[in-house]
Amino acid sequence: MEYNFSEIEKKWQDWWTANEIYKVSNDSSKPKYYVLDMFPYPSGAGLHVGHPLGYIASDIYARYKRLKGFNVLHPMGYDAFGLPAEQYAIEHGIHPAVSTAQNIQNFRKQMDKIAFSFDWSREVNTSDPSYYKWTQWIFLQLFKSFYNRQTKKAESIDVLVASFEKDGNEYHPFPNQNFQFRPTVNGQPSTGNTFTAEQWNNFSEKQQQDILMEYRLAYCGYGEVNWCEALGTVLANDEVVNGVSERGGYPVVKKKLRQWYLRITEYADRLLEGLETVDFSEAMKEMQTNWIGKSYGAEIDFKISDSDKKLRVFTTRPDTIFGVDFMVVAPEHELVEEITTPEQKQEVEEYITWVKSRSERERMAEKTISGAFTGAYAINPFDNREVPVYISEYVLAGYGTGAIMAVPCGDERDFRFAKHFDIEITNIIGEAFNGKEANPTKDAELENSNFLTGMLMRDAIKIVVEEIEDLGYGKAKVNYKMRDAAFSRQRYWGEPFPIVWKDGIAYPLDESELPLELPPMEDIKPGKDGEGPLSNNLNWIEVPASSIIDLTPNPSPKERGAKSSMPGYITSTPEQWKILSVYAKENRRNKTEAENKLWQELRNRNLNGCKFRRQHPVAGYIPDFVCLEKKLIVEIDGEYHNKEEQRKFDEVRTEWLKEYEYKLIRFTNDEVIDHLPQVLQKISESLIAGDDTGVAVAPSPLERAGGEVALRESSTMPGYAGSSWYFLRYMDPHNNETFCSKKASDYWNQVDVYVGGTEHAVGHLLYSRMWTKFLFDLGLISFDEPYKKLLNQGMIQGSSRFVYRVALWYEGKDGQEKPNFPQIVVSKGQYGNYKAKKEEFDSIIRTVVAKISSSAKIEAYSIYESHVDVNIVDGIELDIEKFKQWRNGEYANAIFILEDGSIYSESSTSKYICGVETEKMSKSKFNTVDPSDLVDKYGADTFRMYEMFLGPVEQSKPWDTKGIEGVHRFLRKFWRLFYKEVATAPSPLERAGGEVIVTNDKATDAELKILHKAIKKIEEDTERFSYNTAVSAFMVCTNELADLKCHKKEILQPLVIMLSSYAPFIAEELYHTLGNEGSVLDAVYPTFDAKYLVxxxxxxxxxxxxxxxxxxxxxxxxxxxxxxxxxxxxxxxxxxxxxxxxxxxxxxxxxxxxxxx
RNA sequence: GCCCGGAUGGCGGAAUUGGUAGACGCGUCAGACUCAAAAUCUGGUAUCUUCACGGAUGUGCAGGUUCGAUUCCUGUUCCGGGCACCA
Missing domain, CATH: 3.10.20.590 (Ubiquitin-like (UB roll))
Known part of the structure; x- marks a missing residue:
């Protein structure tokens, strides 16, 4: 029998689904094992071959652990909030919920083909209210907590309030030392950053709340963002190029906006300590350590000459205090304005304006020195030397105190700055400084350094710090590079904050009001003054003030009878239409029985003379039937609608259509088929009612509240909110009482193996580690590190292919390309000639042009590289016929100059060879490969094994489809150990007569040696995620067994079991061929016996x-x-x-x- | 600029602890089967040199440690990832 993968894979996929083979219970006597993949963002582009790499790796491990007797949790879900969907909505008018639902469906379809052992009953989606209810809930806990530095853990803010009431803030100083506390009590300004119990008790509510905000783990403050006025939005650093927005090229400036933050800095030390308890790569730990950037040093105050101001700097090298030649302050430092002298004012302001347009990335990466002198001088507290104060972009406001003391002989940037501004350099390290470059050593002997002279720098550090503290010039200080994490985004498609503002105070929603659902919005555009799009939705954003005080639940938009400021159109915009009409056409083709039945009745104005349209786009949706005049939509719920996610989708749709003042009625499939007359009756009634069923407009919240209105927070949470705790939700995904029951998290505990890319090294991984520690502090879970072991997967890069297109210029055409002239493309070798042997190549081009037209004369020509779809290139050889059809026949009439210089014809023997380059995989480069195509062609087993065979999981590598045949051949060879194949038969049909040739004979020593060598190698390799070598071991042993003509069950069965984690379909089939009942997934992994290898x-x-x-x-x-x-x-x-x-x-x-x- | 990785035949890669560099697969060449093609099977395939045996060179580059280095150390080049609003 031939290895017919498509039949086999269909058969077992169905069988596994029917038997719920992947369903995992929280209740098992087996030891648990938790294998997790990093959350995918369901992008519109779908999966490409890079995505499944990690999923296959984790799947193999999950299956392997199951064979080893573990109860394995291996879930999958979607990190579905994010900017791309919002951007897509803005550009195409498709609601993010809709495009996201479509993308998820697409992802799921692709993933299902690859036979992942995911327990889909545990699927989560961060944009699902039943999920983000708990993201909001955790946010509220963060909001209601502070970090108690005494106990070194998060505690309820009530604890803090109690302490304030008793002792003021004596035991709990403000976490942010730069915070300037200046409330007035009875008209008297307080001094210092402390307050007494009495003061606290006399503060107004607003004052108290402002103080508490300084302690909350989730707090609201102000932060600088890249602000683009023209787009009315905040931009990421990499969206800013040379001071203008990447999209549109509009000016971008720094702007302070109100932002939510997570006080992750309070966890800095624990995040560092925790690294010692987890199994991450050293590189990963190093990256996180560097990100946290803990450094020991001192804060020193420098008096400003002729002023009562002080400039505070942070330095890790107080030993160089006598080498300070100037000071540099961040341009945005608040002192700058106060100390700048009138003469320098203009220069400083101009410089600040310029810096405002620079992204932080640009400022750090900049090599060219720039800066401006403020005109002020600072006084070195030790020797009273006056040094000039500059501002420069290389000092960032957010790091340390936003000011540095510059020691040009010891610091490279300071040195270059001094050279640039002609500042005289003091040498405090003698010969260690050569005057040509700075020397950052700690091992030189100090000179010119007053009481430190003669000391080793390393030793001097401690002594100076003591001196600084004794003399009151400053104090020893531990500094962190890490900043508090900005937690709000001025975007629509994210979790709304369960916060209501009134008189500048943030009130949390009552937990019973969660989830606070994201309201449907038709037009997603930025709000005013840097507010999020939600601020435009007055019906949502405005809340009666009374609802804060008594915490009564707010009426939903539905209850309020939302009415939007709808634009006039009743159907889709041209942009929407363009996209949706493709789907609509598809839907019309694939009509169900019910749809057809109803359509026969509705068409031809059978019902009240109203015209119905079928699968006609309305806004961003395609209703089954719509009567545009009466604004009535009729939907039929097929099987398709029974799915959970589809229902959600439908709810959003209904909500949306209401905004458009459409009415929607819905019937089930069965109703239409079995009770058509009743259905028609109902539609008919709705049509009549439709004449006067305008959506009632309820009074606005403002009216109801009698003018007393509070506002919801208009920002939403960032992408990492939902992904910071999702690993917990998988343990208990349907729990409505809590985010994850303690029982479930106690059982599943930490993620044993977490698979994902290093691009998440410092973002997601640090945040989720912090959230875990926080939940641990509150006693909600019993472990404080989420991921026990981390496996980093490499990226799969694209392998792009190029054709070389000749652009011709003709005489008298003024440098214009002649239209209607066939394209000429040349093979790679000839392109080489164009560069190396120009004359030879010129004559070829002349010949070609002469052939096309005797009259055309070339003035000049040049050759451009042009991406060509990798999928129509076989290795490096272009499939010319496919290429001619590519992109609607753009090259249909092209002339191809082949590798040997000849012109392509049907009888050509030479080939067209493409150029090759490794680039990022992206649609625009035509180098993406859809895994589904490969699965269709070779089967999922081959695809899985090939992805693993490419190389180490951790390593990045370019994708090349070419080698997949080898893996496929291996599986067929493995198959032939079980089935006889008449290889010489002329057709597959005749060869299919082969029978099972497995025997029950006793295995020989040689065969057992091959088997046990394989068991040892494959088990060890699987255990250490070295899948490429494991696949190779399968090949080696199959080759060896084939040489020995071994068909013995004793040998083959253990191999099938081992193979099942790599190639589950063929293994399941062959497991049954060997006469086994049940699934190979529940078999027992073979045991290695060393005695066979002696x-x-x-x-x-x-x-x-x-x-x-x-x-x-x-x-x-x-x-x-x-x-x-x-x-x-x-x-x-x-x-x-x-x-x-x-x-x-x-x-x-x-x-x-x-x-x- | 800063932090972290990586570099081995024509290609993907192997060499797990410093001990036979190039396993396995692709590609390619030759052969078998076939009227032919496909499929399958067998054998060769780092480079240079030699009729051959063999020899020399060779793991980005330049050094070093060692009896011995792809592996350890120093320097350096190029490529990839991250740098806080892409996820």
Whole structure:
């Protein structure tokens, strides 16, 4: 029988689904194992071959662990909030919920083909209210908590309030030392950053709340963002290029906006300590450590000359205090304005304006020195030396105190700055400084340094710090590079904050009001003054103030009878139409029985003379039937609608259509088929009612509240909110009482293996580690690190293919390309000639042009590289016929100059060779490969094994489809160990007569050796995620068994079981071929027995002076002396010794022998 | 600019602890089967040199440590990832 993968894969996929083979219980006597993939963002582009790499790796491991007797949790879901969907909505008018639902369906379809052992009953989606209810809930806990530095954990804010009431903030100073606390009590300004219990009790509510905000783990503050006025929106650093927006090229400036933050800095030390308890790569730990950036140093205050102001700097090198030649302050530092002298004012302001347009990335990456002198001088507290104060972009406001003391002899940037501004450099390290470049050493002896002179810098640090503290010039300080995490986005498509503002105070919603659902909005555009799009939705954003005080639930938009400011159109915009009409056409083709039945009645104005349209786009939706005049939509719920996610989708749709003042009625499939007359009656009634059923407009909240209105937070949460805790939700995905029951999290505990890319090294991984620690502090879970082990998967890069297009210019055409002239493309080798042997190539082009037109004369020509779809290139050879059809026949009439310089015709023997380059995989580069295409062609098993065979999981590598055949051949060869194949038969049909050839004969030692060698290798490799070598071990052992013509069940069954984690379909089929009942997933992993691999001798490599000269077979029992004798007698060695005595003979048992002469 | 990775035949890669560099697969060449093609099977395939045996060179580049280095150290080049609103 032939290995018919499509039949086999369909068969077992259905069988597994029917038997719910992947369903995992929280209740099992087996030990647990949790294998998790990083959340995918369901992008519109669908999966490409890079995505499944990690999923296959984790799937193999999950299946392997199951065979090893574990209860394995291996879930999948979607990180579905995000900017791309919102951007798509803005550009195409398709609601994010809709495009996201479509994308998810597409992802799921693609994933299902690859046979992942995901327990889909646990699927989560961060944009689903039943999920983000708990994201909001955790946010509220963060909001209601502070970090108690005494107990080193998060605690309820009530604890803090109680402490304030009793002792003021004596025991809990403000976490942010830069915070300037200046409330007035009874008209008197307070001093310092402390307040007493009495003061606290006398503060107004607003004052108290402002103070508490300084402690909350989720708090609202102000932060600088890249603001683009023209787009009315905030931009990411990489969306800003040279001071203008990447999209549109509009100016971008820094702007302070109100932002929510997570006080992750409070967890900095614990995040560092935690790294010691987890199994992450050293590189990963290093990246996180560097990100947190803990450094020890000192804060020193410098007085400003002729002023009462002080400039506070942070330095890690207080030992260089006598080498300070100038100060540099961040341009946005609040002191700048106060200390700048009138003469310098203009220069400073101009510089600040310029810096405002620079992204932080640009500022850090900039090599060119820039800055401006403020005109002010700072006084070194130790020697009273006055040094100039500059501003420069290389000092960032957010790091340290936003000001540095510059020591040009010890710091490279300071040195370059000094050179640029001609500042005299003080040398405090003698010969260690050569005057040409700074020397950042800590090991030089200090000179010119007052009381430190003669000391080693390293030792001086401690002494200066003590001195600084004693003299009151400053204090020792631990600094972190990490900043609090900005937690709000001025976007629509994210979790709404469960916060209501009134008189500048943030009130949390009552937990019973969660989830606070994202309201449907038709037009997603930025709000005013940097507010999020939600601020435009007055019906949602405005809340009666009374609802805060008594915490009564707010009426839903539905209850309020939302009415939007709808634009006039009743059907889709041209843009929407363009996209949706394709789907609509598809839907019309694939009509169901019910749809057809109803359509026959509705068409031709059968019902009240109203015209119905079928699958006609309305806004961003395609209703089954719509009567545009009466604004009535009729939907039929087929099987398709029974799915959970589809229902959600439908709810959104209904909500939306209401906004358009459409009415929607819905029937089930069965109703239409079995009760058509009743259905028609109902539609008819709705049509009549439709005449006067305008949506009632309820009074606005403002009216109801009698003018007392509070506002919801208009920002939404960032992408990492939902993904910071999702691993917990999988444990208990349907729980309506809590985010995850303690019982479930106690059972599943930490994620044992977490698979994902290094691009998440410092973002997602740090945030989710912090959330875990927080939930642990509150006692909600019993572990404080989410991921026990991390496996980093490499990226799969695209392998782009190029054709070389000749652009011709003709005489008299003014540098214009002649229209209607066939395209000319040249093969890669000829493109090489164009560069190397121009004359030879010129004559080819002339010949070609002459052939096309005798009159055309070329003035000049040049050649451009142009991406071509990798899927129509076989390796590097272009499929010319497919290429001619590509992109609607853009190249249909093209002339191809082949590798040998000839012109392509049907009888050509030469080929068209494409250029190759490794680039990021992206649609615009035509180098994406859809896994589904490969699965269709070779089967999921082949695809899975090939992805693993490409190379180590951790390593990035370019994708090349070419090698997949080899893996496919291996699976067929493996198949032939079980089934006889008449290879010489002329057709597959005739070859299919082969029968099962597995025998129950006793295996020979040689066969057992092959088997156990494979068990050892494959088990070890699987255990350490070295899948490429494991696949290779399968190949080796299959080749060896085929050579021995071994068809014994004793040998084959263990192999099938091992193979099942890599190629589950073929393994399941062959497992049944061997006569087993049940699924191979529940088989037991074979046990390795070392006794089959015992060797008595080894073919030793013999080197002379480290160079291999020969090999000799020597018994493994031989002693060094015996080995020396054997080796020295060997002819080859004799020759190399050339009569000399060896100085030394190195013998390492079971390894090698080396003779040193 | 800063932090983290990576670099081995024509290609993807192997060498797990410093011990036979190139396993396995692709590609390619030759052969078998076939009227032919496909499929399948067998064998060769780092480079240079040699009729051959063999020899020399070779793991981005330049050094170093070692009896011995793809592996350890120093420097350096190029490529990839991250740098806080892409996820």
């Amino acid at each position: 060797e008595s001798s080894k073919e030793y490599p013999i080197s002379v002076n480290g160079k291999l000269r020969t090999t000799i077979n020597i018994s493994l029992d031989a002693s060094q002396k015996e080995v020396e004798e054997i080796v020295l007698q060997n002819d080859v060695i004799q020759k190399w010794l050339d009569g000399k005595e060896p100085k030394k003979i190195i013998f390492i048992k079971n390894r090698m022998v080396n003779i040193v002469i």
